[in-house]
Amino acid sequence: MNHDPVDPNASPLGQPIERREDVRFLTGKGLYTDDIQLDGMVHAVVLRSPMAHARILSVDTDEARRMPGVVDVIAFADIADTAQPIPVRLAQLPGRFKEYSQMPLAGDKVRYVGEPIAVVVASSAYEAEDAAELIAVEFEELPAVVTFADARRDETLLHEDLGSNISTNYTVGRGDIDAAFRDAAYTRKERFRTGRHSGVPLETRSLIADWNPDTERMRIWGVNKVPFAVRDMVARMLRMEPEHIDMLASDVGGGFGVRGEFYPEDFLIPFLARRLGRPVKWIEDRREHLMATAHGREMECEIEIAVDADQMITGLRASVTVNLGAYVRPNAGVAPAKCGQALPGPFRIPHYQCEITTVQTNKTPAASYRGPGRYESAFFRERIIDLAAADLGLDPAEFRLKNLITAAEQPYDIGSLVPYLGPDSYDTGDYRSTLNCVLEKIDYDRIKALRGRKIDGRYHGIGMCCFVASAGGGPGEHVLIEVEGPGKVHLYIGSSGAGQGYETSMAQILAHELGIGFDDIVVHHGGTAKLPYGYGSWHSRSTVMAGNAITNAARTLIDQMIELTADRAGLGSQALEYRAGAVYPRGKDTPLATLDSLAEQIGADEVRTVLAAPGLYETNELTYTYGAQVAHVAVDADTGKVEVIRFVTSEDVGRVINPLTTHGQSIGGTVQGMGPAFLDEFVYDSSGQLLTGSFADYLVPVATDFPVVESITLTEYPSARNPLGVKGAAEGGIGAPGGCLGNAVGDALRPLGIVVRELPMTPSRIAALLEEAGC
Amino acid sequence: MTQLIEVSMVVNGERRSALAEPRHSLAHFLRDKLRLTGTHLGCEHGSCGACTVLVEGRSVRACLMFAVQAQDANITTIEGIAQGDELSDLQRAFQRNHALQCGFCTPGQIMAATELLADNPDPSPDQVRHAMSGNICRCTGYVPIIDAILEVAAGRRESAAQQVAE
Numbered sequence: 057m058n059h060d061p062v063d064p065n066a067s068p069l070g071q072p073i074e075r076r077e078d079v080r081f082l083t084g085k086g087l088y089t090d091d092i093q094l095d096g097m098v099h100a101v102v103l104r105s106p107m108a109h110a111r112i113l114s115v116d117t118d119e120a121r122r123m124p125g126v127v128d129v130i131a132f133a134d135i136a137d138t139a140q141p142i143p144v145r146l147a148q149l150p151g152r153f154k155e156y157s158q159m160p161l162a163g164d165k166v167r168y169v170g171e172p173i174a175v176v177v178a179s180s181a182y183e184a185e186d187a188a189e190l191i192a193v194e195f196e197e198l199p200a201v202v203t204f205a206d207a208r209r210d211e212t213l214l215h216e217d218l219g220s221n222i223s224t225n226y227t228v229g230r231g232d233i234d235a236a237f238r239d240a241a242y243t244r245k246e247r248f249r250t251g252r253h254s255g256v257p258l259e260t261r262s263l264i265a266d267w268n269p270d271t272e273r274m275r276i277w278g279v280n281k282v283p284f285a286v287r288d289m290v291a292r293m294l295r296m297e298p299e300h301i302d303m304l305a306s307d308v309g310g311g312f313g314v315r316g317e318f319y320p321e322d323f324l325i326p327f328l329a330r331r332l333g334r335p336v337k338w339i340e341d342r343r344e345h346l347m348a349t350a351h352g353r354e355m356e357c358e359i360e361i362a363v364d365a366d367q368m369i370t371g372l373r374a375s376v377t378v379n380l381g382a383y384v385r386p387n388a389g390v391a392p393a394k395c396g397q398a399l400p401g402p403f404r405i406p407h408y409q410c411e412i413t414t415v416q417t418n419k420t421p422a423a424s425y426r427g428p429g430r431y432e433s434a435f436f437r438e439r440i441i442d443l444a445a446a447d448l449g450l451d452p453a454e455f456r457l458k459n460l461i462t463a464a465e466q467p468y469d470i471g472s473l474v475p476y477l478g479p480d481s482y483d484t485g486d487y488r489s490t491l492n493c494v495l496e497k498i499d500y501d502r503i504k505a506l507r508g509r510k511i512d513g514r515y516h517g518i519g520m521c522c523f524v525a526s527a528g529g530g531p532g533e534h535v536l537i538e539v540e541g542p543g544k545v546h547l548y549i550g551s552s553g554a555g556q557g558y559e560t561s562m563a564q565i566l567a568h569e570l571g572i573g574f575d576d577i578v579v580h581h582g583g584t585a586k587l588p589y590g591y592g593s594w595h596s597r598s599t600v601m602a603g604n605a606i607t608n609a610a611r612t613l614i615d616q617m618i619e620l621t622a623d624r625a626g627l628g629s630q631a632l633e634y635r636a637g638a639v640y641p642r643g644k645d646t647p648l649a650t651l652d653s654l655a656e657q658i659g660a661d662e663v664r665t666v667l668a669a670p671g672l673y674e675t676n677e678l679t680y681t682y683g684a685q686v687a688h689v690a691v692d693a694d695t696g697k698v699e700v701i702r703f704v705t706s707e708d709v710g711r712v713i714n715p716l717t718t719h720g721q722s723i724g725g726t727v728q729g730m731g732p733a734f735l736d737e738f739v740y741d742s743s744g745q746l747l748t749g750s751f752a753d754y755l756v757p758v759a760t761d762f763p764v765v766e767s768i769t770l771t772e773y774p775s776a777r778n779p780l781g782v783k784g785a786a787e788g789g790i791g792a793p794g795g796c797l798g799n800a801v802g803d804a805l806r807p808l809g810i811v812v813r814e815l816p817m818t819p820s821r822i823a824a825l826l827e828e829a830g831c
Numbered sequence: 832m833t834q835l836i837e838v839s840m841v842v843n844g845e846r847r848s849a850l851a852e853p854r855h856s857l858a859h860f861l862r863d864k865l866r867l868t869g870t871h872l873g874c875e876h877g878s879c880g881a882c883t884v885l886v887e888g889r890s891v892r893a894c895l896m897f898a899v900q901a902q903d904a905n906i907t908t909i910e911g912i913a914q915g916d917e918l919s920d921l922q923r924a925f926q927r928n929h930a931l932q933c934g935f936c937t938p939g940q941i942m943a944a945t946e947l948l949a950d951n952p953d954p955s956p957d958q959v960r961h962a963m964s965g966n967i968c969r970c971t972g973y974v975p976i977i978d979a980i981l982e983v984a985a986g987r988r989e990s991a992a993q994q995v996a997e
Contacts, residue, residue, distance in 0.1 A: 058928070078925070079918070082909075082925055083913050084867070084909035088935065090868075182855070310969050339872075341874075557932065720932055752876070752878055757972075759959075765972060
C-alpha cells in the first residue's frame with residue numbers, strides 16, 4: 057500500500073516519511089551484535105539444565121577444560137563470591153515476591169529446563185559447544201511442579217526456604233462489589249485460560265563484553281530496552297562504578313519486552329570478560345531462546361459479571377492466577393498487576409474486585425511481554441461479555457456500545473488497581489468510536505446474518521474486542537542535542553529501539569521543533585555514553601517521554617541561539633524571537649541567524665561556540681490509547697481449523713508522528729497477537745520438559761496465516777497529559793486479538809452449545825470441543 | 832586437531848576463499864570468514880528463513896548447508912542485490928511499503944522474493960504469500976511485505992510492456 061506523498065514544504069511531523077534506518081537493513085549492512093568481531097574475541101556457550109527440577113550433586117568440568125580451543129569453564133563455585141541474586145527492578149508485588157529471585161548460575165538446585173549451570177569459553181562457538189557436551193553433571197531428580205494445581209498444593213516446593221510456591225496474593229478493586237452482585241438482575245461465572253507464549257524476536261539474545269584492564273572500563277554490546285538499568289546492575293554485581301561501563305548500541309532484531317531485562321548472561325558474560333581479559337561473545341541459539349528467554353501470558357481466571365435490569369454492567373469480580381515459572385524475574389510483577397488493572401477495560405464498571413495470585417513452577421521464568429496482562433485480561437473480559445450478551449439476547453456490539461466509556465465521562469476514575477502505583481484515571485477518548493469504526497469497516501450490519509451459520513461445512517462467527525491500553529510509562533526521559541556543524545545535528549535519546557523507527561520519528565519531532573531540515577539530524581539511541589541517564593523503551597513510552605524531552609531540549613537550544621545572536625548583534629535577548637527556523641528581531645522579517653549560520657562558528661571563533669542542549673521530561677502520569685477489533689471467522693467442522701476471513705483493528709493514539717510506523721506497529725502487533733489465538737504455545741509435559749523447542753513445534757504466524765488484516769488509526773482525542781498530545785502506539789493492537797478471535801470462534805460454535813474458554817484454539821482443541829458436543 | 836579446508840566460491844560475482852572446517856555451515860562461512868554479515872541466523876534449524884541465500888539462483892537455507900558443499904558455487908547474498916549505491920526495485924518497494932521494522936528477517940525476505948519473482952513474474956497474492964511463508968517476520972505482520980512484492984511484480988510487467996511498446 058503506497059503511502060501518501062510527503063509534502064516537502066510542510067513540517068515533517070505527522071508525515072509518512074520513509075525510514076532512514078531502512079537502507080542499511082535492506083542492503084545487509086545493519087550491525088547486529090553477532091556481526092561485531094573484536095580482536096582476540098572468544099566465544100561463550102551456556103550449559104543448561106536438561107531437568108526441570110533436581111538437586112545438583114556435582115559438576116565436573118575437567119574433561120571439558122581439556123578440549124581443544126577451550127579457554128575457561130565456570131560453574132557456580134566460580135561465581136559464588138561475586139554474584140548476587142538478580143533483583144526485581146520494578147513492579148514489586150506484596151509478600152515475599154522479590155525473594156524468588158534467580159542466581160546467574162544454578163547452585164544446589166535447578167528449577168527449570170534451560171537454567172544455566174555452567175559456561176564454556178573457547179576460541180570458537182563450535183569448540184565451546186563440543187566442550188559443553190563433556191561437562192558431567194550429577195542430578196538427583198525431584199518431582200516437577202508444572203500445573204497451577206501442582207503449584208498451589210505446595211507439596212513440592214521450588215524454593216524450600218520460602219515455604220510456598222505462591223509468591224504473591226493480593227486483591228484490588230473499587231466500589232462495592234457485594235452490592236453489585238446482590239442487586240444484579242443477571243450474573244454469570246466462568247473460568248478461562250490463556251496459554252503460555254512469548255515475543256520470540258527473530259534475533260536471539262546476544263552479548264559481547266570487552267574489559268580493558270588498563271582503563272578498567274567495560275564495554276557491552278547487545279543490550280536493549282533498559283540499557284542504563286542493566287548497566288547499573290552489572291556495575292553492582294561486578295563491584296564497579298556504573299560510569300566505567302559503556303553500553304554500546306548495535307542494531308536489534310526485535311525486543312517485544314522480553315529482550316533487555318537483566319538475565320543470568322548479563323552478569324556471566326561481563327564477568328568472564330573481566331576474568332579472562334579478552335572480549336567474550338555469547339549468541340543464544342533458537343532452542344536455547346525458547347527455553348531461556350522470558351515466557352509470558354500463562355494465566356487462569358475465574359470471572360463473574362453482574363448486569364442490572366437496564367443491561368448495564370455493574371460489577372466484575374475475578375480471581376486471576378499467573379504461572380511465573382521458576383523464578384521471579386526483574387519485571388515479573390508487571391503482567392499480573394496490569395492484568396488486575398486492565399480487566400475492566402474501556403467499560404463503565406463501577407464495582408470491581410480482582411484477586412491476583414502468582415505461582416512458581418518448574419517452567420521457564422515468565423515476565424512482561426508486549427501488552428503485559430492486557431492480552432490475557434481482554435480474553436477473560438470480552439469472553440464473559442459475549443456470553444452475557446448471548447444470555448440476555450443482546451447483539452454483542454449493542455451490549456458493548458451501551459457500556460463503553462464516553463468522552464463526557466473522561467477523565468474516568470479507575471481507582472487504585474496496581475499495588476506499586478497510586479490511583480489513576482483514563483485520560484481522553486470516546487471508547488465507542490473505535491468500535492463503531494471497525495464495525496462499519498467490516499460491514500457488520502450485513503455480515504452479522506452469518507453468525508452461527510454452517511455454510512459449506514464451516515461454522516461462521518463474528519467476534520469483537522474492545523481495549524484500553526496504558527502507555528507512556530514514567531518517570532521521564534533524557535535527551536541531548538549536540539550541533540557538530542552546519543547541517544549536522546546529533547540527537548541522543550535515552551530510548552533503546554529494536555525496530556520502532558526512532559531514527560526517523562524522533563528526527564521528525566526535532567526537525568519540527570527547530571524548523572530545520574529533517575535530513576540534518578542524526579538520532580542515536582541504545583547507548584549510555586552521552587546521557588546522564590535513560591529510562592529505555594517499554595510500556596509504549598518512547599514517543600511520549602523522549603518525544604516531549606526533545607521539545608524541551610529544542611526550547612533550550614533555541615534560547616542558546618537567541619543568546620548567541622543577541623551577543624553578536626549587541627542586542628538584548630528580549631529583542632529577538634525564533635520562528636520558522638531562524639532568529640529574528642521581534643516583528644521583523646529579516647533573519648539575523650539560523651542554526652546553520654551559528655553552527656559555522658563552531659570551532660572557528662576564539663570564543664568557543666557551543667550549541668548543545670540537554671532535555672528532560674518528567675511525569676508519572678500515564679496516557680491511555682484505546683481501540684477495538686472485529687473478526688469474521690469460519691471454523692471447519694471436520695478439522696477444527698479456523699480461517700480468519702477478515703480482521704479489522706482500530707486504535708486512537710491521540711496524535712501520529714509518522715503514519716507509516718504507526719500503521720506498521722498496529723498491523724505487526726495485531727498479527728503478533730493473532731498467532732497465540734491459534735498457534736503460539738509453550739507446551740510442557742508432566743515432568744516439566746519443554747516439548748516446543750523449535751519453530752517446527754512452537755508455531756508463530758507466517759505469511760499465509762492471516763492474509764486479511766486491516767488497521768485504521770484514529771487521532772480524535774489527543775492526550776491531555778503531555779505537551780505533544782501523543783499516547784504511545786506500540787502495544788495496542790497486540791492486546792485484543794485473543795479476545796476478538798476467542799469471541800469469533802465462540803460465536804461460530806455457540807449454536808452447538810460449545811463455550812470457548814481457552815487459548816490457543818488449536819485444531820485439536822477445537823476438534824475435541826466439537827466431539828464433546830456430539831458433532 | 833580440527834581439519835581446516837580451503838573453501839572457494841563465487842559470491843555476488845566475486846571469487847572468495849577462506850579456510851573452514853568441514854562442519855562449518857555456509858551461513859557461518861559467509862558471516863564469519865567472508866564478513867558478509869547481511870545473512871542472518873534466526874534458528875539454525877532451517878525453519879525461519881532468515882539465512883536464505885541463492886545458490887545457483889535457487890534459494891537455500893545457508894544454516895543447513897555446509898560451506899564445503901558450496902565449493903565453486905555461485906552464491907548471491909543480500910549484499911549483492913543493490914547496484915552500488917542504488918537500491919533494487921524490490922528494496923525500494925520494501926522501504927516505500929514499510930515492509931521492515933527491526934530488519935533482521937529482511938535479507939532473507941528479499942532473497943526469497945527475488946527467487947519468487949524470477950520463477951513467477953505474475954504471481955497472485957496467494958502465490959506470493961505461499962512462496963514467502965518460509966520467511967518468519969515478527970514485526971510487520973506480513974501485509975506490507977506481500978504488498979511490496981506485488982507492487983514490484985506489477986511494476987516490472989509495466990516496464991516490460993512499455994519496452995515492448997517502444
